[in-house]
Amino acid sequence: MSTEELIAIEADKTVDARGTxxxxxxxxxxxxxxxxxSGQIMEVLSADExxxxxxxxxxxxxxxxxxxxxxxxxxFKIYLKKG
Amino acid sequence: MTMALFSGSIDKLTxxxxxxxxxxxxxxxxxxxxxxxxxxxxxxxxxNKIDGLSEYPELxxxxxxxxxxxxxxxxxxxxxxxxxxxxxxIHICSLAGKMWGGEKMEDFIxxxxxxxxxxxxxxxAQEADVHLFI
Numbered sequence: 001m002s003t004e005e006l007i008a009i010e011a012d013k014t015v016d017a018r019g020t021x022x023x024x025x026x027x028x029x030x031x032x033x034x035x036x037x038s039g040q041i042m043e044v045l046s047a048d049e050x051x052x053x054x055x056x057x058x059x060x061x062x063x064x065x066x067x068x069x070x071x072x073x074x075x076f077k078i079y080l081k082k083g
Numbered sequence: 084m085t086m087a088l089f090s091g092s093i094d095k096l097t098x099x100x101x102x103x104x105x106x107x108x109x110x111x112x113x114x115x116x117x118x119x120x121x122x123x124x125x126x127x128x129x130x131n132k133i134d135g136l137s138e139y140p141e142l143x144x145x146x147x148x149x150x151x152x153x154x155x156x157x158x159x160x161x162x163x164x165x166x167x168x169x170x171x172x173i174h175i176c177s178l179a180g181k182m183w184g185g186e187k188m189e190d191f192i193x194x195x196x197x198x199x200x201x202x203x204x205x206x207x208a209q210e211a212d213v214h215l216f217i
Contacts, residue, residue, distance in 0.1 A: 021153040023105050027164055030108040058108060 001068045006079055009067070011043035012036050018047045018075050025051040026058060029080070033064065038082050041067070047075040055080070084113045085211035087204065091120035092137040093158065094146060099217045100161025106213075107165035114211070115173045116204040117195070122179030125191050129183070130159055162194050174199040 015032045017025035025046040033042055044055060055078050056066040063083035070077045084106050088099055099115075106113055117125055124133045136143050149155075156164070165171045175191055175198050185191050188198065208214045 019154055021155055023101055023108070024154075024156070026108050027104055027168070030168060061109070 001079075003068075003070060006068045006070050006077075009041055009043070009079055011079070012040035013042040014045065015042065016045045017051075018045050020048070022048050022050045022054065024048070026054050029055055029058070033080070033082055036082050040082050042080045042082065044078040044080070045075055046078065052076060052078070084111045084213040084215070085204075085207045086113065086115045087118055087208070087214075087216040088115055088121040089118040090137055090217055091123045091133060092135045093133050094136045094138055095217055096121070096124060096133060096158035097150070097155070097161070100156070100158040100165070102215065102217075103165040103171065104161045104168070107168040107171060110169050111213075113165065113169065113171045114207045115171065116199070116207065117173060117175045117179060118204075119176070119179045119182065122175055122185065123183040124158075125173075125175055125195055126180070126183045126185040127190060127192055130192055133158075159192075159194065166194065172196045174203065176201065176204070 013032055013036045015028045017028040025044060025048055029044050036042055052069060059066045059080045065081040065083060067079035067081055086099065103113060123129055136146060173194050173196050175195050177198050177200060180186060180198060
């Protein structure tokens with residue numbers, strides 16, 4: 001998915017995990033994805049560098065679709081579609 | 084996953100908690116066997132007395148300050164989160180418990196599920212696809 005397409009996404013759920021270090025963002029994502037329905041989109045905000053690789057791998061393994069990541073100033077946004 | 088948790092120092096308990104919560108996010112079934120030194124941390128009243136380091140004890144203040152600065156959860160919080168997310172059972176070795184004054188379930192913090200013997204740990208380790216000793 002292109003950056004423009006990612007920017008245009010209106011997420012069904014936003015998880016702001018910028019205040020936590022690894023594995024905090026992954027745990028927050030794991031908890032939050034249980035609250036949305038299949039096909040809905042979740043946005044995870046994180047300032048932890050390891051999360052950029054961790055969450056896409058976790059999502060693919062658990063049957064969710066990793067849509068992409070947007071870099072912001074001091075943090076990034078990871079987009080997932082629940083499988 | 085089976086984890087033999089032997090160490091009772093805050094660095095290794097924190098590391099165990101990070102691994103445990105990562106495995107829990109992956110929906111793994113996890114059995115933790117609390118062995119000799121680790122059992123001290125699970126006896127009621129001791130949980131906040133655990134602050135020694137196994138590795139580089141001279142760096143204790145730096146380690147604890149970094150945990151606080153980075154807002155890292157405590158080892159008890161990690162264990163608790165893992166139990167919320169998936170099937171995590173925490174078994175206290177009966178010998179280890181007795182060494183630190185814990186003989187019955189009420190002697191241990193709420194994270195503990197049962198008291199067991201070493202045979203159960205060996206069987207669990209044989210059957211697990213991932214086996215860690217910390």
